Amino acid sequence: MCYFNGQKVAREEFIRLKHLEKLVAKYDFLNRDAIVGFDFSPIAVLKPIPDKEDFEIVQMEWGFLPDALKWPFVETRQQAFNMRRGYTDSRGKFQQPLNFLNAVSEELLQPNKVYRKAALDNRCIILSTGFYDWRHIHPLNKRTGQPLKTAVKYPYRVNVKGKEYFFMAGIWQQWSDAETGETVDTCSIITTEANLVMEQIHNSKRRMPTMLTDDLAWEWMFEKLPKQRISEIAKWQIPWQNLSYYTIAKDFLSSTDPTKEFVYPELPPLDIPGQEKQQQGQIELFQ
């Protein structure tokens, strides 16, 4: 339990009000329905205040930039840009992009892993009102009846049932540009193995963000945790029954309302055991 303006409120409400404080203060801050990871743009993050059971709501650059003294030794903005987009090195060899948008929970604490120190010392919570993933469907070749190589991609919006927003486990790292002195907090969202719903939606990778309950989010941010517990929380799977989801337009990112439902008549519903097959395009499968 917490206090806001001297009134007793639940933790969740406290966080909501703190969030609102920031929104009001900066008005155009955070009020975005769709953020594209590959833009490396700012996202809303709960960042613990050292030695206090309190946090501030800040913007961080989504796309972890490791300490410049560690691999991949990113010292300047130009190097960060090159690393994220991929580039041709001095030997003429193309270096694949490294975006560090997501941190794989199972590898988080492995020795020499780029995220290890942040997972031990700099844990945060990323606020979300919903995220997007693409379901890949391979149409059948009309002649052979075999699935085509190229999939048709259907975007879904996923959120937590009954929540205006929810918490994703994250880690952050302050990074400084050696040329300009610019300092920025950067972050990465932890991912875990997909649950029953997400393995069908994000069926190309079968991963999902680690979405935490209020209590787990609190523990993740504020507790001094042993490695095993960090790993357990990072790998935590939200029960599939807690997720709601629906399909959205393929051009949702350029839409004025990217959250608007769009029904694809040809798209089969997800296969949920114990549930009767839902009508195609129905929003809630778990009511």
Next chain:
Amino acid sequence: MLNQLIDTKDQQFTFESHGVTLDCMRLDLAGYVAFHVKFSSNRRPLTIARAKGMNAPFFWTSIPEGRQKEAEGVGKLIEEYLLEKE
């Protein structure tokens, strides 16, 4: 009914109370509703929102913290205005 009025009513409205004009703007911020209120008197503008309390279903509060009493008073006036107008 009040919830609905607060969530859907006009973006901007003005009313008078105790000789002071309250100029209210509804703010929709990522699914949250708050009111930014400007006063014709010398009172500083105030932003308020409804919050869920542990001991009461809802209460008005200032955003940011620090002006709770004013928030409760102004919130009540907005409620009365919206209900009366309806």
